[in-house]
Amino acid sequence: MTPSARLAAAIDLLSEMEATPRRPADAVANAFFRERRYIGGGDRRAVSERVWAVLRHWRHLGWWLEQAGVPATARTRLIAAMQLMPRPGEAPGVLFSGDRYGPAPLTAGEQELAARLRGQALADPAMPQAVRLEVPDWLLPRLAETFGAALEAEVSVLAGEATLDLRVNLLKTTRQEAARLLAEGGIHAEETTLSPWGLRVPGRQPVTATAAFKAGLVEIQDEGSQIVVAAADARPGMRVLDYCAGAAGKTLGMAMTMENRGHIVACDVSEPRLEGAVRRLRRAGVHNAERHLLVPGDRWARRRAGSFDRVLVDAPCTGTGTWRRNPDARLRLTERDLEELTAKQAEILSTAATLVRPGGRLIYATCSVLREENQDRIASFLASSPQFRRAGPEPGCGLPPDLAQDGMIALSPLRHGTDGFFAAILERVA
Numbered sequence: 001m002t003p004s005a006r007l008a009a010a011i012d013l014l015s016e017m018e019a020t021p022r023r024p025a026d027a028v029a030n031a032f033f034r035e036r037r038y039i040g041g042g043d044r045r046a047v048s049e050r051v052w053a054v055l056r057h058w059r060h061l062g063w064w065l066e067q068a069g070v071p072a073t074a075r076t077r078l079i080a081a082m083q084l085m086p087r088p089g090e091a092p093g094v095l096f097s098g099d100r101y102g103p104a105p106l107t108a109g110e111q112e113l114a115a116r117l118r119g120q121a122l123a124d125p126a127m128p129q130a131v132r133l134e135v136p137d138w139l140l141p142r143l144a145e146t147f148g149a150a151l152e153a154e155v156s157v158l159a160g161e162a163t164l165d166l167r168v169n170l171l172k173t174t175r176q177e178a179a180r181l182l183a184e185g186g187i188h189a190e191e192t193t194l195s196p197w198g199l200r201v202p203g204r205q206p207v208t209a210t211a212a213f214k215a216g217l218v219e220i221q222d223e224g225s226q227i228v229v230a231a232a233d234a235r236p237g238m239r240v241l242d243y244c245a246g247a248a249g250k251t252l253g254m255a256m257t258m259e260n261r262g263h264i265v266a267c268d269v270s271e272p273r274l275e276g277a278v279r280r281l282r283r284a285g286v287h288n289a290e291r292h293l294l295v296p297g298d299r300w301a302r303r304r305a306g307s308f309d310r311v312l313v314d315a316p317c318t319g320t321g322t323w324r325r326n327p328d329a330r331l332r333l334t335e336r337d338l339e340e341l342t343a344k345q346a347e348i349l350s351t352a353a354t355l356v357r358p359g360g361r362l363i364y365a366t367c368s369v370l371r372e373e374n375q376d377r378i379a380s381f382l383a384s385s386p387q388f389r390r391a392g393p394e395p396g397c398g399l400p401p402d403l404a405q406d407g408m409i410a411l412s413p414l415r416h417g418t419d420g421f422f423a424a425i426l427e428r429v430a
């Protein structure tokens with residue numbers, strides 16, 4: 001594709017995202033490229049990169065368009081992005097070429113906009129703090145409550161780009177051997193500092209195309225998510241429940257720490273997500289796991305009350321800790337979503353708690369950085385559940401010393417280089 005044709009595709013993709021604002025951007029992009037198989041890998045990456053740069057700086061770009069009195073559309077956002085985040089050798093006047101596959105030439109108004117923004121810095125001192133930090137206005141006070149004096153630094157890193165982390169599957173290989181095999185395929189990974197099973201790959205590399213990935217030796221999993229697996233401390237021979245298992249990201253990790261021995265049940269209310277687990281479990285060589293779809297009125301949980309050594313609740317949450325990967329999620333999140341999610345978290349936690357055996361552990365985790373979903377949720381659960389108390393990590397579970405404070409772990413991209421993750425370790429004492 002010519003640079004102009006790539007820009008035209010970026011305008012189309014961004015327009016589709018604007019037309020379906022509640023849909024995650026990566027789902028829109030996947031569907032977009034599926035319908036346009038003629039767009040090859042390199043072009044796809046270039047188009048996505050341009051669109052994601054807009055998503056990452058959505059509020060900055062919107063602010064500038066508002067100052068210019070120009071409606072925000074896919075075209076105007078991209079013109080603003082080209083002027084405020086210029087790339088060498090690129091100019092809207094040239095790329096909006098009007099040729100066969102390129103976008104229509106700039107209108108007089110768009111030319112005026114381009115001229116007005118040329119040479120301006122993306123961030124302006126007159127911008128409100130929420131715009132500067134690329135967060136919804138209503139959320140800023142909540143983030144300030146979480147991060148205190150570190151607000152600006154923490155949220156700026158959350159707005160950056162994520163690392164690519166792998167969890168080595170010890171059921172099949174060792175960390176050294178996996179790193180060696182990846183290096184043979186041209187991918188040089190470094191050992192993670194917090195997770196004992198992690199490898200960090202610089203930049204965007206095609207890990208899923210490697211023999212190591214295809215053979216189930218490594219799984220893509222953020223280091224923070226691996227730390228949740230360590231906090232769960234699922235050991236060989238235990239009965240373990242992954243209550244919100246999704247496509248089994250953490251089930252895979254726990255099956256590994258269980259050395260494939262004992263029994264693990266992966267539950268979820270979403271059939272497609274649980275379905276997604278099948279291939280991953282097979283690839284990883286896990287054979288101590290079963291899946292269970294939770295349906296309304298299900299008696300499954302009642303029959304298994306008090307029977308699990310470990311219950312992990314990887315709760316549905318705002319995902320504020322994963323904004324580096326999903327910058328568009330910031331735009332979709334509403335106050336109402338947060339209210340609904342905290343209510344759901346409370347309900348899930350109290351049901352899941354009934355499944356823990358006396359002496360067993362309940363691990364509550366989110367990929368959120370908000371107190372309401374994390375520390376406050378645990379405080380309110382403990383206030384109404386005297387049979388549980390916070391517990392320290394078990395020795396040998398793989399967690400670095402001192403990561404947990406009062407049985408709780410709060411990871412952030414700034415302090416730990418991981419996604420924002422929270423985990424609380426609770427023990428059933430009666």
Ligand SMILES: C[S@@+](CC[C@H](N)C(=O)[O-])C[C@H]1O[C@@H](n2cnc3c(N)ncnc32)[C@H](O)[C@@H]1O
Pocket residue numbers: 243244245246247248249250251267268269270273294314315316317348
């Ligand atoms: C954070 S995701 C889980 C991610 C998964 N554990 C992993 O590591 O890949 C939360 C999951 O909770 C599930 N969920 C939502 N409501 C639920 C409920 N009432 N009971 C159990 N699972 C629920 C969602 O379908 C979603 O898959």
